Amino acid sequence: MKLVLKGGRIIDPSQQLDIVGDVVVVDGRIEAAGVGLAEAADGARIIDVSGLVIAPGLVDMHVHLRDPGLEAKEDIASGTRAAAAGGYTTVCPMPNTKPVIDNAILVAGMKQKAREEGVVNVQIIGALSKGQQGKELAEIGDMMLNGAVALSDDGHYVESAYILKTGLEYARMFGGLVISHAEEESLAGDGFMHEGAVSAMLGLRGRPAVAEDIAVARDVLLAEYTGGTIHIAHVSTAGAVECIRQAKLRGVKVTAEATPHHLTLTDEAVIGFNTATKVNPPLRSTEHVEALIAGLKDGTIDAIATDHAPHAFEEKDMEFRYAPSGFSGLETALGVILNSFYHTGKFTLNEVIDRMSTTPAKILGLEAGTLKVGAPADIVVIDPEKEWTIDSNNFYTRGKCTPYEGNTLRGRAVATIVGGRVVMQGGEVKE
Amino acid sequence: MTKGQVSLRGKDILGLQGMTVDEMGLILDSAKEMKNIIDRDIKKVPTLRGKSIVNLFFEPSTRTRTSFELAGKYLGADVVNVTTSASSVVKGESLRDTLLTVEAMGVDIIVMRHEAEGSAEFAASAVSPVIVNAGDGAHEHPTQGLLDMFTIREKKGNISGLKVAIIGDILHSRVARSNIWALLKMGADVSVAGPRTLLPRDLEKHGVKVYDRVEAALEGADVVNILRIQRERQQKGLFPTTREYARIFGVNKDRLSLAKDDVLVMHPGPMNRGLEIAPDVAYSAQSAIQEQVKNGLAVRMAILFLVLMGGNDIEVSA
Ligand SMILES: [Zn+2]
Secondary structure, eight states: OEEEEEEEEEEEGGEEEEEEEEEEEETTTEEETTTOOOOOTTTTTEEEESSSEEEEEEEEEOOOOOOOTTTOOOOOOHHHHHHHHHHHEEEESOOOSOOOOOHHHHHHHHHHHHHHSSSSSOEEOOOOGGGGGGSBOHHHHHHHTTOOOEEEEEEEEEOHHHHHHHHHHHHHHTTOOEEEEEOOHHHTTTSSSSSSSSHHHHHHOOOOOOHHHHHHHHHHHHHHHHHOOOEEEEOOHHHHHHHHHHHHTOOOOOEEEEEHHHHHHHGGGGTTTGGGGGSOOOOHHHHHHHHHHHHHHHTSOOOEEBBBOOHHHHHSOOTTTSSSSSSOTTTTHHHHHHIIIIIITOHHHHHHHIIIIHHHHHHTTTTTTTTOOOSBBEEEEEEEEEEEOGGHHHHHHHHOOOOOTTTTEEEEEEEEEEEEEEEEEEEEEEO | GGGGGGTTOOOOOOOOOTTHHHHHHHHHHHHHHHHHHHTSSSOOOOTTTTTEEEEESSSOOEEEEEEHHHHHHHHTEEEEEEEOSOHHHHSSHHHHHHHHHHHHTOSSSSEEEESSHHHHHHHHHHSEEEEEEEEEETBBHHHHHHHHHHHHHHHHSSTTTTTEEESSSOTTTTHHHHHHHHHHHHOOOOEEEEEGGSSSSGGGTTTOOEEEEEEEEEEEEOOOEOOOOTTHHHHHTTOOOHHHHHHOOOOOHHHHHSSOOTEEEOOOHHHBBBTBBHHHHHSSSBBBBBHHHHHHHHHHHHHHHHHHHHHOOOOOOO
């Protein structure tokens, strides 16, 4: 089975590649990438991608597929189709499901289910603590040896410094990356939005930026002390960015991600009480957003992750206070990032692909995020100029909720190829 | 004032942050005429005969509900009170479905009180009857804000240029917010004071002067609006004891003497006498607290009238 993508601009940050040429795929792997390869490819299926960008498929290291147990919000089938529609070839679901993915049997079960029902690669993140309760360590070793790619109590802050310390020490033996949702609970727990001028106006209880600053500082110090590896999920404050920047200078093994929404929206989006703007950590004020973008530019923030967090319609159709936090992100992320950062000249296409594919794959040690010869043929074809309008009715995810509803964007994925199979073309998921 | 061009017909009254000075002026002018009706022997006028109003209260509030109920009845409307729980878990029904049910009964106005900020906006987008916000969490209480403006205008003639101090728990207060937006739009100089723990962060970014000490805010004030302190704030650790609150932040005669001699004293009620306000302040000659209640009725009559009948003809005949 041979597939040739013909005449596209090949951008691969993993090998500093930026040329116009062809990519040849044989038996699900990259056979070659270069100029004039299509001519020799007799008998192959040829897709003409002239004028488009060929890049390693996007890797989302932070999604919630809600499967098992919360299928009214999402399941593996719908979530991976949303991923394919958005140009993602690998997604990493967080373990805050029902039950929590906190042992090797569940990890193996999830991998099996993903192979049967999913249309993109699914890499499993196991819980750090049993039931994500923050009290006892989960079977970290067993999970890592059975294919978990990282450990996280995401959805919750690991309140006990003791548990995070022992977790980092223990996970280190297995090369286990610990991912932290860093918001200090006693400060943030009761709040509904960023604390600042907008919360002063709306009367909504605040989640102060300092709650995240404190949590990130503690987590980074524990990683430094233990020699463990920590990844800070969905960084949203200027203080956290600076803390991570300083830690990296000291050689602490810390990486970080930011979401498209924290990079492009401010707390002013909450005016009007649209529950599609309710998320944890909350949308911040301009100075935080600017610091986050600067951090993404200088490499302090390594990756862009969606924190795709779908909810059922009836859950979000509520008073702001009562609505759950989070919204869908897989199908909007690339468009939002290209529109806000590539088309404004702030980031190159190479940088965008690096932050959305090559670097997150590297952080998790995945065989992904690259078009090197022999790598799995996980590829996204991007039309950077394509104009489209976000309409959640057209989403593949069950979570028909986005703060970008109605926005017109420039740039989107037009084909997604997973292991050499075309799973999405022209916005349509194939299976 | 370009009263003739402004109309509130069919408009939701959600908050004063989103209301223009002209719209507020129209309500205040109309309320003046409504107040004359309240002073009559026979109060009923047939203006809103055949119209129906539902007071949909998800939080108990005898004061505001009674005021709206009488306002509707004095204008001849049919008024029904529905008091229910905000929690859809307890109630087994979402806010949207409750609103749709009320709408299906063909009501003209839904007056809504709810503990959640933004619930009035939610209601306005969910159903077609006019929504009048009777308080949504800590967000807004526009009719209280307007009755305070009415009271100030009645006593002081004008609002522009006045120094107004708002004292107490600003953080949790919808009354404070509605007052602040109206006062700022109308050109008043607004100061707030109270324990730092009860003042919203970054409030000064909205053009309000923020003080820790009550004395600083009261200095030279033309108007002081004293907010009710909820005792559960103390249990949440926001201030040490009610005793300390009364001693340091309570408005008493001594502190009030820092204000102008003819300072106007207001309180949205119900009062905790001896806590946020000393009795000799509450019942002083400068106090308009009882008058506020009457003005509230007038303002609510004006609003119900204006949203149903429009703003061009505010003549109310007996
Ligand atoms: Zn999280």
